[in-house]
Amino acid sequence: HVNESEFILEVIDPVTAEPATDGELVLTNLGRVGSPVIRYRTGDRVRLADGNCPCGRSFRRLPGGILGRLDDMLIVRGVNVFPAAIEGVVRRFATIEEFQIEVFRDGELDEIRVLVELDDASGVPRVREALRASLGIRLEVAAVPVRSLPRFDLKARRVVRR
Template identity: 80%
Template sequence: MLTNLGRICSPAVRYRTGDRVRVAGGPCPCGRTFLRLEGGILGRLDDMLIVRGINVFPAVIEGVVRRFPAIDEFQIEVFRDGELDEVRVLVELDDPAGVRPLQEAFREALGIRLQVAAVPPRSLPRWELKARRVVRR
């Protein structure tokens, strides 16, 4: 159960929000000892993909992609290969040679190999509000 105790009228008590969070270890620097969440909402549990038996969160994929400044936009394609879901990450890259280091970064971060394909810059959809980067094919 969690609540925002800063609400004036009434606290909003919620549970099973579906948000993925990280619990902060140790006491707060201010001295408070109650449970704290660090880093805000890290993602949604219902966004989780299962790829070859491994739980993969789109937020983790985005975190890896954002380490590469040459990539402006990306999209995650989920497709069936036989009985299993597979993932292909489309990235806007001028130089397709940048795909290899990204594949290695995914392997290190997730423990599995993801397919990565370079597409021309400005070819992926742009979103004004919340981006819908996961596409099921």
């Protein structure tokens, strides 16, 4: 929930700055007198839900919280692709231990290859189809041996430019 007695919340298309339900979070703080924050573009990608929450509150909600950073966005064949969206699909497959997103150039365009750690490469077509269905684009998916991708103690660096 967003406490709308303290903030004016907007969600805008990051390119056109027009109102949107899925886009960049913009905040105006209503309680700061000395240094007001007016229409602060956070760079965070959110999805807005209006209407009453099942808990009974009438404040607007951001289901899923912050979905990612706009500066994490990749553009593949003219389509905005967020690494967090890829992760959301990949994590549905319990057999995938780790994954990595490779961004590479094919002529003038960026392409994406998703490397997934799988014991059995026969699962690759299901992962590829789930990504296509969710993101609306075809991505290359390749199986790599389990424990072959880097592990990270803090924030994982899963996007690699080749």
